[in-house]
Amino acid sequence: MRAKILLSILLLVLVFFPTFAGPYALSVATLILFFAYAGQAWNVMMGFAGQLSLGHSLYVGVGAYAAAGLYFHTGLGAWAGIWLAILLCMLLGAAIGFLAFRFGISGVYFALLTIAFAEFTRIGFDHIQWLGGPGGLFIKVEHRTGWDLVNLRGTPAMFYYVMLALCALAFIFCFLLLKSKAGYYWQAIRENEEAAQALGINTFRWKMLAVVISSAMTSVAGVFYAFYYNNLFPEQIFHISRSIEIILGPIIGGIGTLFGPILGAAVLILLSDGITEGLAALGWEFPGVKQVFYGLVLLVVVMFLPRGIWPALARRLGVGK
Amino acid sequence: MSALLEVRGISKSFRGLRAVAAASFDVPERGVVALIGPNGAGKTTCFNMIAGVFAPDSGTIALRNSFIQELRPDQVCAAGIGRTFQIVKPFAGLSVLDNVMVGALLREQSVSAARGFSLSILEKLKLATKANLPAASLTLPDRKRLEVARALATRPRLLLLDEVMAGLRPTECDEMVAVFRELNRADGLTILLIEHVMRAVMALAQQVVVLHHGEIIARGAPAEVVRDPAVLECYLGEETEL
Numbered sequence: 258m259r260a261k262i263l264l265s266i267l268l269l270v271l272v273f274f275p276t277f278a279g280p281y282a283l284s285v286a287t288l289i290l291f292f293a294y295a296g297q298a299w300n301v302m303m304g305f306a307g308q309l310s311l312g313h314s315l316y317v318g319v320g321a322y323a324a325a326g327l328y329f330h331t332g333l334g335a336w337a338g339i340w341l342a343i344l345l346c347m348l349l350g351a352a353i354g355f356l357a358f359r360f361g362i363s364g365v366y367f368a369l370l371t372i373a374f375a376e377f378t379r380i381g382f383d384h385i386q387w388l389g390g391p392g393g394l395f396i397k398v399e400h401r402t403g404w405d406l407v408n409l410r411g412t413p414a415m416f417y418y419v420m421l422a423l424c425a426l427a428f429i430f431c432f433l434l435l436k437s438k439a440g441y442y443w444q445a446i447r448e449n450e451e452a453a454q455a456l457g458i459n460t461f462r463w464k465m466l467a468v469v470i471s472s473a474m475t476s477v478a479g480v481f482y483a484f485y486y487n488n489l490f491p492e493q494i495f496h497i498s499r500s501i502e503i504i505l506g507p508i509i510g511g512i513g514t515l516f517g518p519i520l521g522a523a524v525l526i527l528l529s530d531g532i533t534e535g536l537a538a539l540g541w542e543f544p545g546v547k548q549v550f551y552g553l554v555l556l557v558v559v560m561f562l563p564r565g566i567w568p569a570l571a572r573r574l575g576v577g578k
Numbered sequence: 579m580s581a582l583l584e585v586r587g588i589s590k591s592f593r594g595l596r597a598v599a600a601a602s603f604d605v606p607e608r609g610v611v612a613l614i615g616p617n618g619a620g621k622t623t624c625f626n627m628i629a630g631v632f633a634p635d636s637g638t639i640a641l642r643n644s645f646i647q648e649l650r651p652d653q654v655c656a657a658g659i660g661r662t663f664q665i666v667k668p669f670a671g672l673s674v675l676d677n678v679m680v681g682a683l684l685r686e687q688s689v690s691a692a693r694g695f696s697l698s699i700l701e702k703l704k705l706a707t708k709a710n711l712p713a714a715s716l717t718l719p720d721r722k723r724l725e726v727a728r729a730l731a732t733r734p735r736l737l738l739l740d741e742v743m744a745g746l747r748p749t750e751c752d753e754m755v756a757v758f759r760e761l762n763r764a765d766g767l768t769i770l771l772i773e774h775v776m777r778a779v780m781a782l783a784q785q786v787v788v789l790h791h792g793e794i795i796a797r798g799a800p801a802e803v804v805r806d807p808a809v810l811e812c813y814l815g816e817e818t819e820l
Contacts, residue, residue: 438683445680448669455629455663457655457684457732513671 260576275414283413289526290420296506296518297427298474304513306467307447312371314499315378316346316472320479321489325396326388334408335484342476350472354465379495393490409484416485431515443467509558511565520567582607582768588637590623597623599792610762610769612783616813620792621772625738629661630654660734662725664741668713675709681731703727719750739771743778755781
């Protein structure tokens with residue numbers, strides 16, 4: 258009951274946020290939602306099934322380039338690009354998963370494999386002139402006053418609401434996944450793969466499912482990114498620091514929890530933007546201060562809240578996981 | 579009685595070291611068979627071959643006349659063999675109930691059906707009051723019980739128990755024995771157990787197979803086996819009290 262009231266208040270604030278927020282606050286909120294969504298997607302793989310990916314920028318990037326490239330070359334909007342993005346990323350995820358799980362690569366080695374794929378792709382995209390190469394792919398910026406949801410063209414408020422809707426859907430989807438057979442099987446695999454297999458779980462198949470679902474979800478974040486920022490550079494979007502940014506949210510918020518990715522993204526971005534802005538207001542500019550800050554937050558959380566902020570906060574609020 | 583499990587001449591070597599050499603034995607339907615022997619005799623290796631952790635170098639294993647020696651652990655489980663691990667492997671972060679539900683979901687159609695079935699198993703193993711505790715918080719005897727509960731949840735025809743009595747106090751051991759007797763009698767569960775605790779072996783097993791250096795050196799009714807000179811020499815010792 259208490260959880261429902263708190264959740265309703267949060268939703269209410271989020272829904273009416275653009276009516277009172279300025280453009281800067283709106284852009285920060287959109288960014289938080291973006292990382293909350295991507296973190297939620299990553300959480301399916303790591304938090305639920307225990308498979309550590311350090312290369313989720315791969316799916317953001319491929320999703321973004323798929324939709325943006327399609328739009329750039331054919332004029333087909335996001336409504337079409339999203340399916341291409343999901344399809345490509347599911348295939349990529351399946352390929353990586355197959356390579357790893359078929360040959361028993363797990364743990365740190367699996368994580369390295371995910372980095373390798375993201376890095377190969379980053380370098381590869383530098384050589385695809387058709388998609389702009391290292392110079393970047395730009396799609397036409399349109400300042401519209403209305404909303405064109407089908408093509409993802411419109412006001413900043415529209416992008417905010419799209420991201421909010423994606424976050425809500427991802428949350429509900431993950432909630433249902435956790436309550437389903439898949440959720441039980443993934444958690445069993447995460448906790449002890451050998452014991453899981455002894456209980457009749459085809460671990461290969463269920464790990465593959467986790468990777469494919471996670472990569473498909475992440476690709477949608479990429480599609481949003483492409484049409485929100487209107488420019489894509491392999492050097493940025495596939496970069497490992499992007500992967501790290503995606504996973505810091507859930508790690509700080511609480512791996513394997515439903516609220517962790519959302520809370521973690523909010524804490525990280527609010528504080529890091531706050532610090533950067535605060536220092537700028539004082540006339541100081543330190544390039545890289547954000548990264549130092551990320552490191553500090555991670556350190557503090559790992560030392561004092563190894564399971565993340567959300568489990569501790571949930572206890573305080575008197576609500577369930 | 580027809581044999582539920584037929585093990586025929588299975589061998590396994592690890593880097594040239596012979597762990598099990600041409601072992602053959604049967605587990606009859608509704609029977610309770612104990613596999614005993616000194617440490618390093620190859621008992622757990624036998625279990626792992628039956629459970630599909632690794633395939634034997636040679637020999638066959640048949641469950642109800644179909645060969646299972648090439649199957650993966652999950653396929654062996656689906657075929658009807660449940661197992662426990664000598665070193666318990668609970669899903670530490672999950673609740674006791676959720677641990678058992680993971681097993682139950684193999685055959686139950688829905689999550690709610692699996693929950694109901696799991697609760698009934700927890701009841702049987704006297705873990706019902708701890709259903710919502712995290713598995714990590716359980717004591718060792720309870721973890722052993724959880725290991726059994728989880729395996730039972732997969733509705734096995736044959737249950738492999740790997741030293742579930744080790745570390746239990748005599749009264750706890752007797753409780754466990756009573757649980758298995760009941761499962762064997764009432765539900766017709768067939769059991770193959772590895773055990774060092776002779777108290778439990780004598781109380782449960784209808785047949786005992788003794789392994790030593792990977793070879794079977796004796797087999798028969800418990801009362802006979804414990805008087806066998808070869809068994810006394812290599813394992814039980816002259817002064818064994820039962």
